[in-house]
Amino acid sequence: MTSIRINEARVTQILQDLVRIPSVNPNFEGGVPERDMADYVEAFLSRLGLASERREVRPDRPNVIGILPGISADAPGLLLEAHMDTVQIANMTIDPYGAEIRDGKLYGRGACDTKASLAAMLAALEWFVENGIKPPVPVYLAATVDEEVNFLGVLDVLESGHRLAAAVVGEPTGLHAVVAHKxxxxxxxxxxxxxxxxxxxxxxxxxxxxxxxxxxxxxxxxxxxxxxxxxxxxxxxxxxxxxxxxxxxxxxxxxxxxxxxxxxxxxxxxxxxxxxxxxxxxxxxxxxxxxxxxxxxxxxxxxYAMDTSPDSEIVRLVTAKAAEKIGEVRTHGVPYGTDASKLTRVGIPSVVFGPGSIDQAHTKDEWVELKQVALAAEIIAGTMLAFGK
Structure with a gap:
């Protein structure tokens, strides 16, 4: 069995890079297009030698979809999806783009919701490339726009033409598995x-x-x-x-x-x-x-509401890999919405998963525990390695 260990310092560096890029949704006060975030993700994928697609959802608001080839090249793939936009920074008590680290926590707008999930996904892809390992099926990483308002990004992913067997949607769930939401x-x-x-x-x-x-x-x-x-x-x-x-x-x-x-x-x-x-x-x-x-x-x-069977392959794998890291893993529902409902609505089983707590999302001093981000990267990589076998 392949042992997956992802360096916490490396994941932290990626997350700091992401938090330092302003990406407040343009529909909010002080908002800017997600272009600079997309540029970073695109350059990251290029450095790894991975093909990527830049899709202009709205002017200066592109999705970036990267592709990690799988052993079964023609099989339906696994989607890793995380949004790049954040809510507004008004009334924050910390530097929203400082990415300051204190007591094992990284502070900044989007640190928890949901740049930590995106950083973990990027680190997982990097681990596969640097170790010369292919997952069983292709893995698509989608860094998307506009989750905080109208979900335009994930809707565009569905129009991209990629065949998808299942999805992990990044949101702060404390490394537990969310299978239903309103x-x-x-x-x-x-x-x-x-x-x-x-x-x-x-x-x-x-x-x-x-x-x-x-x-x-x-x-x-x-x-x-x-x-x-x-x-x-x-x-x-x-x-x-x-x-x-x-x-x-x-x-x-x-x-x-x-x-x-x-x-x-x-x-x-x-x-x-x-x-x-x-x-x-x-x-x-x-x-x-x-x-x-x-x-x-x-x-x-x-x-739309989202409801994924706990018996689906993607839920079973994510919960099993998370349990290896943190012990007992809850499979539960939440009252808020995510990009996952658009995927499940068209028949793509999806689990909402990521580091951090929803209690820190959108707060005046938003933060995430760095240890959780590194663990999330390992859990996601473990899921990639097992899905579709």
Whole structure:
């Protein structure tokens, strides 16, 4: 049996390089395209002598897909996928790009979510090349854009034409295996009133007052109706009002009010159908009220729940290799979403796995334990070596 040992200092160096490259998603304040991150990954793969494909998902926002050939060259491959974008850096209490190391932890934006996973994957590829070892099947490493907003990167991977048997999707899971997570439907709801001077409110129709009825219906009726549903790994579906805007001046009856809602779906629910049900429910509510005028806008985010069988080869291998390093490994579900749901939806069994804790993701002092990053690299390499045998 081949022994896999990956140098922690080397993985740390890769992670420091990645954290020092700003890659805040352009949809957030202070965001930049992921181009510089893609340049780094592309150069890394080139140095290893591996072929790679640069795919412009949006201007200056490319995916990079590297290919490590396998013994069975024509077999469907194993995908290693990790996103390059991060959330915003506002209000951070550390240098977001300093990649400072203290007490065995590396600090910086994206250190945990999810540049640590990407660093582990790159280090695993490097180990195979430097040791002259081929995995049983081809391994594709996809460094993707836009996971934090619209999942454009992973959707582009599905259009790349590569035949994929399974996937490891990098996210901070503490080296445990996530096999299920929720989906999400986010949309805007708008109430329409009639503007008037606030000294004569009877001459107008207050859109904010109308929205109060809508919010009450969402919180008391639609949300409570979901309490009967339950998934053993991810819990209950939820519905929340998350933003509200309305009015133009303190002395004007508002003619517009807008809310955003977040509906989390569970495995077994279809997000498209959930969206249609929301639209139908609120349209019917307005008609029954008789005074409400509202618009339910199409979703600006629509994603699907993910559910992979714990008995699938990729889950069994990842959990077995992780157990060799950390002992007991949990196979569980989480309430947040990942790129994995897009892969499982088209029949690619996927496991979400990586170093770090979701509790550190997006925080003001984001960090990851370096020992975990090195262990993740060894676990991923072990999975690559065993998958498809």
């Amino acid at each position: 989906g999400v439907v986010r949309c805007m709801i708008e109430t329409i009133g009639v503007s008037a001077h606030s000294s004569k409110p009877e001459e107008g129709v207050n859109a904010i007052s109308g929205m109060m009825k809508v919010v009450h219906h969402i919180d008391r009726t639609m949300s409570e109706r979901l309490q009967g549903a339950f998934h053993p790994l991810v819990g209950r579906p939820t519905l929340s009002v998350t933003e509200i805007t309305g009015g133009v001046a303190p002395n004007t009856i508002p003619e517009r009010c807008l809310i955003k809602i977040d509906r989390r779906t569970v495995p077994g629910e279809d997000s498209d159908q959930v969206w249609r049900e929301i639209q139908e429910e609120l349209t019917r509510f307005a008609q029954e009220d008789g005074t409400l005028k509202l618009i339910v806008h199409p979703p600006f985010v629509l994603d």
